[in-house]
Every structure is written in structure tokens, then in C-alpha cells.
Amino acid sequence: MRLLARNLSAERSGETIFADLEFVIEAGGALIVTGPNGAGKSTLLRIIAGLLPPLSGSVRLEGGDRFPDLQSACHYLGHTNAMKPALSVQENLAFWQDFNGERRMNIDEALDTVGLEGIDHFPFGYLSTGQKRRVSIAKLLVSYRPVWLLDEPTAGLDKVSEDRFAGFMRGHLDEGGIIVAATHLPLGLDGAQELAMRGQG
Numbered sequence: 001m002r003l004l005a006r007n008l009s010a011e012r013s014g015e016t017i018f019a020d021l022e023f024v025i026e027a028g029g030a031l032i033v034t035g036p037n038g039a040g041k042s043t044l045l046r047i048i049a050g051l052l053p054p055l056s057g058s059v060r061l062e063g064g065d066r067f068p069d070l071q072s073a074c075h076y077l078g079h080t081n082a083m084k085p086a087l088s089v090q091e092n093l094a095f096w097q098d099f100n101g102e103r104r105m106n107i108d109e110a111l112d113t114v115g116l117e118g119i120d121h122f123p124f125g126y127l128s129t130g131q132k133r134r135v136s137i138a139k140l141l142v143s144y145r146p147v148w149l150l151d152e153p154t155a156g157l158d159k160v161s162e163d164r165f166a167g168f169m170r171g172h173l174d175e176g177g178i179i180v181a182a183t184h185l186p187l188g189l190d191g192a193q194e195l196a197m198r199g200q201g
């Protein structure tokens with residue numbers, strides 16, 4: 001399996017955000033996307049996730065086995081957590097597990113794994129910023145998808161949670177997964193490729 005981008009260009013509101021990006025990420029590989037605010041990191045992740053069309057060029061997954069297209073092979077962890085504040089943690093994760101399919105950990109086990117045992121009945125909206133992020137990380141664990149697209153994944157996490165998440169990412173790569181992560185912070189992924197986006201001025 002590998003993820004390839006060819007001549008990838010993007011625009012927002014008629015402005016070119018980036019042009020002619022190229023990369024190849026092999027199974028077990030990670031790409032760390034860096035750059036100043038507004039450089040286009042989130043735009044790139046959203047294009048890979050199929051949430052935005054590119055202006056030109058393409059991104060595709062080769063050898064994705066049972067995944068019919070790139071979008072269905074991706075877990076997308078955006079800036080916002082994509083959880084309903086009035087629903088419980090359990091209900092939110094159950095929704096995403098049904099939506100994403102390919103069950104992996106059960107919800108209690110995933111919550112234990114991110115250090116949030118015993119809060120499954122809390123409304124998501126009651127949680128602290130870091131706890132919300134950890135529930136979103138649990139979403140990656142309850143369904144298997146080979147490509148993880150992570151936008152500032154460790155924002156709001158304490159040191160223990162950050163180190164734990166680095167372990168999840170390494171585990172995913174060891175299983176032959178792929179990670180594309182936009183970040184301003186080191187993620188603890190030795191050997192990852194880096195794509196430094198500069199923006200258009």
C-alpha cells in the first residue's frame with residue numbers, strides 16, 4: 001500500500017494555496033506537514049480526506065485492499081473534534097464506530113487505552129479540552145482505517161497523553177499504516193518524511 005500525490009494544487013476563494021505538491025508515502029511511513037499559519041496544511045489534509053477537491057492534480061491510494069477508495073481508507077482527525085456535545089462519550093464513539101465500520105477495539109477498551117475509563121456516560125460537552133481530544137483519538141482505535149490524517153493531533157494534550165499518542169501512532173505504522181500529520185509540535189515519529197509548506201507569501 002502507498003499514498004501518492006501528483007502535481008497537487010489547491011485554491012481557496014480564488015487564491016492559490018499551494019501548487020504542484022508531490023509525495024509518496026509507503027506503508028509504515030509518515031509525512032509530517034509543517035509551515036506557518038495559513039500555509040495550507042489543513043487544506044492538504046482535507047483534500048486527501050476527500051472533503052475538498054484539489055484545483056488540479058491527484059492523490060490516490062495504491063494497494064488499499066478491501067478499501068474501495070481513498071476516502072473510506074482514511075481516519076480524519078480535524079481541528080474540531082466532530083463529536084456532538086449533548087451526546088455521551090459512548091454514544092459519540094458508537095456513532096463513529098458504526099459510520100467508519102471495520103471494528104477494532106470496543107469502546108470501553110479504547111477509553112481505557114486513552115486513560116479515560118469511567119467517563120463513557122458523560123456528555124461530550126462536559127469534558128476538558130484535552131479529554132475531548134483523547135475521545136477523538138479513541139475514535140481512531142475503535143475502527144480500523146489504514147490512513148490516519150491528523151490535524152494538530154496533540155493540541156491540548158498533556159505530556160502523558162502526548163507520549164501515549166506517540167505510542168499509538170508508532171503501533172499504527174508498525175502494522176503497515178500510513179500517517180499524514182500537520183503539526184507545529186514534535187510528534188515523536190523518528191524517520192518520518194517532512195513536507196515544509198511555505199504558503200504563497
Ligand SMILES: Nc1ncnc2c1ncn2[C@@H]1O[C@H](COP(=O)(O)OP(=O)(O)OP(=O)(O)O)[C@@H](O)[C@H]1O
Nearest residue numbers: 012013017035036037038039040041042043044182
Ligand atoms: N473555508 C475557507 N474559505 C476560504 N478560505 C479558506 C477557508 N479555509 C481556509 N481558507 C484559507 O486557506 C488558507 C490555508 O488555510 P489552512 O487552514 O489550510 O492553513 P494551515 O496551514 O492549516 O494553518 P494553521 O497553521 O493556522 O492551522 C488560509 O489563507 C485560509 O484563510
